[in-house]
Amino acid sequence: MSKIIYGDSIIEIKQFKSESVHLILSDIPYGISFEEWDILHSNSNSALLGKSPAQEKSSLFKKRGKPLNGWSEADKKMPLEYYQWCSKWAPEWFRVLKPGASCFIFAGRRFAHRCISALEDAGFIFKDMIAWQKDAAAHRAQNVSVVFNRRNDTQNEEKWDGWKIGNLRPLFEPILWFMKPYKIGDTLTDNIIENEVGGYNEKAIKRNPLLNQGIEVCSNIIKCKAEKSDRGLHPAQKPIALMKYLIELTTIEGQIVLDPFCGCGSTLQAAKELNREYIGIEINYDYYKVVTERLK
Numbered sequence: 519m520s521k522i523i524y525g526d527s528i529i530e531i532k533q534f535k536s537e538s539v540h541l542i543l544s545d546i547p548y549g550i551s552f553e554e555w556d557i558l559h560s561n562s563n564s565a566l567l568g569k570s571p572a573q574e575k576s577s578l579f580k581k582r583g584k585p586l587n588g589w590s591e592a593d594k595k596m597p598l599e600y601y602q603w604c605s606k607w608a609p610e611w612f613r614v615l616k617p618g619a620s621c622f623i624f625a626g627r628r629f630a631h632r633c634i635s636a637l638e639d640a641g642f643i644f645k646d647m648i649a650w651q652k653d654a655a656a657h658r659a660q661n662v663s664v665v666f667n668r669r670n671d672t673q674n675e676e677k678w679d680g681w682k683i684g685n686l687r688p689l690f691e692p693i694l695w696f697m698k699p700y701k702i703g704d705t706l707t708d709n710i711i712e713n714e715v716g717g718y719n720e721k722a723i724k725r726n727p728l729l730n731q732g733i734e735v736c737s738n739i740i741k742c743k744a745e746k747s748d749r750g751l752h753p754a755q756k757p758i759a760l761m762k763y764l765i766e767l768t769t770i771e772g773q774i775v776l777d778p779f780c781g782c783g784s785t786l787q788a789a790k791e792l793n794r795e796y797i798g799i800e801i802n803y804d805y806y807k808v809v810t811e812r813l814k
């Protein structure tokens with residue numbers, strides 16, 4: 519039953535039976551031009567995708583990610599184009615899930631709201647935004663005074679000493695929690711009897727090792743560190759412990775967990791370790807080979 523599919527999930531998912539999946543857990547492309555697979559806009563602004571001298575040296579940020587000289591009309595359309603991209607697959611995700619089933623999406627802070635709107639428009643209920651608190655995060659922010667120094671502008675260098683251009687260190691990632699509504703006329707407990715989904719398992723979470731970190735039981739903050747074994751297979755690899763937490767929260771053994779953007783297969787590995795069935799779809803052949811090897 520468990521399988522890994524090499525292909526485009528927007529097409530492949532159309533073959534899946536309706537109401538056959540118990541949980542979708544996916545770390546979708548964030549649309550922030552992180553890697554080639556993350557470019558989901560038609561903007562060919564070379565400044566946006568180009569490199570600066572700092573990027574040439576950086577092993578982390580290959581692309582500038584922001585336009586150089588202000589925001590063009592094409593730059594400003596990127597959030598809308600992200601919404602349009604999410605709208606291509608959201609109705610199929612809705613169709614394949616069982617009524618009352620959960621869908622967790624890692625969607626990035628900048629465009630998460632567009633993903634939420636696309637899923638709501640496809641029929642989902644947006645339940646909550648969980649904060650995944652990380653132990654470390656790559657950060658880029660430039661010292662303004664350094665730029666003035668390069669321009670030999672001493673007056674402004676002193677005036678703007680201590681100021682930065684950029685974001686604060688991104689130590690949390692949002693996990694969007696959606697639910698497919700259950701049938702009109704049913705209560706949630708009727709739905710649990712019929713479809714075996716709809717609640718969350720507090721008992722399982724109370725014994726989860728991630729909890730011994732000063733965070734209240736079953737709060738919507740999950741503190742989870744990426745272990746050494748959670749790195750090196752994919753640039754967006756997610757910790758197995760975190761995926762296990764979300765799977766145990768919403769499913770029981772034997773149920774089906776789907777990840778339509780599976781990367782190197784962290785969701786699938788976690789599902790396998792918890793005796794759930796898994797289905798993963800990956801469009802990049804190299805990652806498909808990595809996940810196939812990993813799941814052997």
Ligand SMILES: C[S@@+](CC[C@H](N)C(=O)[O-])C[C@H]1O[C@@H](n2cnc3c(N)ncnc32)[C@H](O)[C@@H]1O
Nearest residue numbers: 526527545752754755756779781782784800801
């Ligand atoms: C954010 S990464 C997922 C990483 C994953 N969480 C892990 O731990 O490895 C998203 C993945 O989606 C894949 N992808 C992008 N568009 C796709 C599509 N239409 N169908 C299937 N996979 C796709 C990319 O190749 C990339 O590996």
